[in-house]
Amino acid sequence: MVNQEILAGYCQQYLRVDKFDDYCPNGLQIQGKPDIKKIISGVSANQDLIDAAIDEKADALFVHHGFFWKNEASEIIGIKKNRIKALLDNDINLYTYHLPLDAHTTVGNNIQLAQRLNIKNPEPIGDTLVWQGEVETTLSKLSNTIEQALNRVPLVFGDDDKSLKRIAWCTGGAQSYIEHAININADCFITGEVSEQIPAIAFENNIAFVSAGHHATERYGVQALCQHLSQKFNLKCQFIDINNQV
Numbered sequence: 001m002v003n004q005e006i007l008a009g010y011c012q013q014y015l016r017v018d019k020f021d022d023y024c025p026n027g028l029q030i031q032g033k034p035d036i037k038k039i040i041s042g043v044s045a046n047q048d049l050i051d052a053a054i055d056e057k058a059d060a061l062f063v064h065h066g067f068f069w070k071n072e073a074s075e076i077i078g079i080k081k082n083r084i085k086a087l088l089d090n091d092i093n094l095y096t097y098h099l100p101l102d103a104h105t106t107v108g109n110n111i112q113l114a115q116r117l118n119i120k121n122p123e124p125i126g127d128t129l130v131w132q133g134e135v136e137t138t139l140s141k142l143s144n145t146i147e148q149a150l151n152r153v154p155l156v157f158g159d160d161d162k163s164l165k166r167i168a169w170c171t172g173g174a175q176s177y178i179e180h181a182i183n184i185n186a187d188c189f190i191t192g193e194v195s196e197q198i199p200a201i202a203f204e205n206n207i208a209f210v211s212a213g214h215h216a217t218e219r220y221g222v223q224a225l226c227q228h229l230s231q232k233f234n235l236k237c238q239f240i241d242i243n244n245q246v
Helices: 004-014 047-055 077-088 099-103 107-115 139-150 177-184 198-204 220-233
Strands: 027-030 038-044 060-065 094-095 119-126 130-138 155-157 161-169 188-191 209-211 236-239
Touching: 004 027, 004 077, 004 094, 004 107, 004 220, 027 177, 038 220, 047 060, 047 077, 047 119, 047 130, 060 220, 094 198, 099 107, 099 220, 107 130, 130 139, 139 161, 139 188, 139 209, 155 198, 161 177, 177 188, 198 209, 220 236
Parallel strands: 038 060, 038 236, 060 094, 161 188, 188 209
Antiparallel strands: 027 094, 119 130, 130 161, 155 209
16 A cells, blocks of 8 residues: 555656656646555546446556646536546546656656567667667568557558668657657657658658557556556556557
């Protein structure tokens, strides 16, 4: 068991939250019961995940995508009201970690994805959220590896027989970061989503591009974080995956 504020303070330091200028507040977003014994983790704080946490009698819910994003409407009405009310009525703490969870070198989304795709020597590209690493494969074989690891068929742009040695990646909706991959002469860039202009940019720069799913590429950081917390504070933890095809 751990106090909610102690848990928030530990995550603040462990994930180096103060280093990031994020699109949402990181940390304890919704306050619930003071003492935490059981945590549920998931990718996004939608109603299905909140309902599952209620069913599991969770004391806290940890997510990558929470509430209160910049430039969104500030009113607490509609589905936002329903979600927050459900958490408050059931005294469940909501902890959200966005960019700090992408970047962390142990439990972060990028390093966790690298481990599942057998990428060697993974490391960030400078101070960016984009990572680079080494493989010995083809684009076709990489696509198969991604499908098996993430249980999702990726959207692939490039020659199936293209030889890949250096690749770059960034989980989530990071398609605009392809320029970082181009700048290091990567053979392929992997992220979660794709925009209309990206296939042409990739083709004209002779780099393969893989859209592997925003949700699918960001399942693993929050799981690794909560496993770490469960060991650190002797907590029960469970990951619940709410299906999302994006």
